[in-house]
Amino acid sequence: xxxxxxxxxxxxxxxxxxxxxxxxxxxxFACTGFATTASNAFDLAERDRxxxxxMDVRLxxxxxxxxxxxxxxxxxxxxxxxxxAYADRLLREQxxxxxxxxxxxxxxxxxxxxxxxxRAIAELEVERKAQREAFxxxxxxxxxxxxx
Amino acid sequence: xxxxxNDPHTGLHGPSSEPSAxxxxxxxxxxxxxxxxxxxxxxxxxxxxxxxxxxxxxxxxLVAELNHRVRNMLQVVIGLAHQTLRRAQSLQDFExxxxxxxxxLARAYELLSNExxxxxxMSQLLATQLGPFANEGRRYTGNGEHxxxxxxxxxxxxxxLYELAxxxxxxxxxxxxxxxxxxxxxxxxxxDGRDEFLLLWRESGGPPVHPPDRCGFGTELVQRQLHYxxxxxxxxxxxxxxxxxxxxxxxxxxxxxxRSLK
Numbered sequence: 001x002x003x004x005x006x007x008x009x010x011x012x013x014x015x016x017x018x019x020x021x022x023x024x025x026x027x028x029f030a031c032t033g034f035a036t037t038a039s040n041a042f043d044l045a046e047r048d049r050x051x052x053x054x055m056d057v058r059l060x061x062x063x064x065x066x067x068x069x070x071x072x073x074x075x076x077x078x079x080x081x082x083x084x085a086y087a088d089r090l091l092r093e094q095x096x097x098x099x100x101x102x103x104x105x106x107x108x109x110x111x112x113x114x115x116x117x118x119r120a121i122a123e124l125e126v127e128r129k130a131q132r133e134a135f136x137x138x139x140x141x142x143x144x145x146x147x148x
Numbered sequence: 149x150x151x152x153x154n155d156p157h158t159g160l161h162g163p164s165s166e167p168s169a170x171x172x173x174x175x176x177x178x179x180x181x182x183x184x185x186x187x188x189x190x191x192x193x194x195x196x197x198x199x200x201x202x203x204x205x206x207x208x209x210l211v212a213e214l215n216h217r218v219r220n221m222l223q224v225v226i227g228l229a230h231q232t233l234r235r236a237q238s239l240q241d242f243e244x245x246x247x248x249x250x251x252x253l254a255r256a257y258e259l260l261s262n263e264x265x266x267x268x269x270m271s272q273l274l275a276t277q278l279g280p281f282a283n284e285g286r287r288y289t290g291n292g293e294h295x296x297x298x299x300x301x302x303x304x305x306x307x308x309l310y311e312l313a314x315x316x317x318x319x320x321x322x323x324x325x326x327x328x329x330x331x332x333x334x335x336x337x338x339x340d341g342r343d344e345f346l347l348l349w350r351e352s353g354g355p356p357v358h359p360p361d362r363c364g365f366g367t368e369l370v371q372r373q374l375h376y377x378x379x380x381x382x383x384x385x386x387x388x389x390x391x392x393x394x395x396x397x398x399x400x401x402x403x404x405x406x407r408s409l410k
Contacts, residue, residue: 013220014304014369014376019227022234036376058216060300060377085219086212107222110230 004030005121008050010068011083012036012060020054023110029117037061038068045072052101052120055080057087066091069098081120083108225250235365245365248314249307252277256306266299267403268306270347273297274331277309281317282329292333293404295345301401304377311366312349312393321354321390328353335399343399344380351390359386 011017032048035041038061057065069080085106101120236242255276259268274290282288321327338344374380380397
């Protein structure tokens with residue numbers, strides 16, 4: 001990424017959210033904002049268009065982080081790195097619709113958080129590169145067809 | 149349970165396959181009664197099995213929930229440790245601040261586990277967080293209607309009250325022999341027309357107070373945590389008499405006399 005990767009934090013506990021922000025900022029990432037509920041998470045993502053969302057599964061709202069992540073991915077194309085204190089197989093299965101960038105289980109250390117975020121960003125970069133190459137290939141083909 | 153002729157299988161199929169054996173009305177009645185008793189026993193077994201399965205499922209869910217909460221709380225403790233460490237002047241300072249906060253969380257948790265419904269009476273929450281600093285009640289008062297704080301808000305509010313109490317002990321009214329803290333609470337309608345729970349913390353008799361030069365973690369926690377987690381507010385006024393703090397949280401987090409507001 002050419003810019004500082006921008007990350008939105010969705011977490012309903014202040015102490016955890018704040019600790020996470022500090023850790024990410026110190027490591028050179030930009031934190032776009034915090035949300036504690038699903039609808040808040042969606043609104044912020046729509047406004048700020050972060051590169052990725054650090055999404056806690058259990059939120060202060062009735063709708064959980066998995067459903068929020070699915071809605072955000074389907075409508076805004078932004079993917080989430082899930083954080084959960086207890087993620088069973090069913091939950092992970094449900095979350096697949098949002099094309100998760102990974103799972104981080106609580107409690108996590110700062111090193112684990114940064115590793116998971118860096119891995120997620122690397123995955124996004126690979127995806128973007130592939131999209132760019134596909135686009136170039138398509139436009140090259142279109143140009144050659146026009147010229148012939 | 150009887151066997152042979154009264155076995156549930158022969159009991160069920162016997163009459164049709166061996167008609168001669170069941171022509172006697174009395175015998176038929178006895179067989180019928182046996183059958184009814186066996187069916188009843190089967191129903192009981194089935195109900196017991198269902199109950200057992202339901203309670204096993206419930207236990208599984210409870211264990212999952214407990215796991216979830218423990219892991220979550222450990223993450224909170226990690227956050228608390230990092231934040232406290234960052235502001236600590238020395239190792240000793242860290243130890244005092246960190247242990248104080250962990251114990252405050254533990255006290256709030258204890259109240260939660262004592263209450264069957266998981267909600268905590270406001271007066272008890274105040275007593276456990278402020279009591280240890282205020283001569284167990286001789287240097288503070290708590291007045292307000294009987295309000296119960298929802299479990300989702302009790303930890304947050306408990307930690308905020310602890311920060312205010314420890315702050316009063318270090319710099320405020322409880323740092324002198326004569327000072328005291330008067331706390332009152334009530335329900336009110338906020339500026340936006342919504343009901344809210346208001347808590348007024350008023351210190352008096354202490355040394356002159358002034359806004360701190362730098363915002364410590366305690367002050368930051370008081371001002372931000374309620375806002376972040378409960379959409380509440382906290383305002384701190386350094387008045388000539390002593391610090392005066394007003395906390396406001398949405399009424400949905402409290403219950404008055406057994407009824408929930410909104």
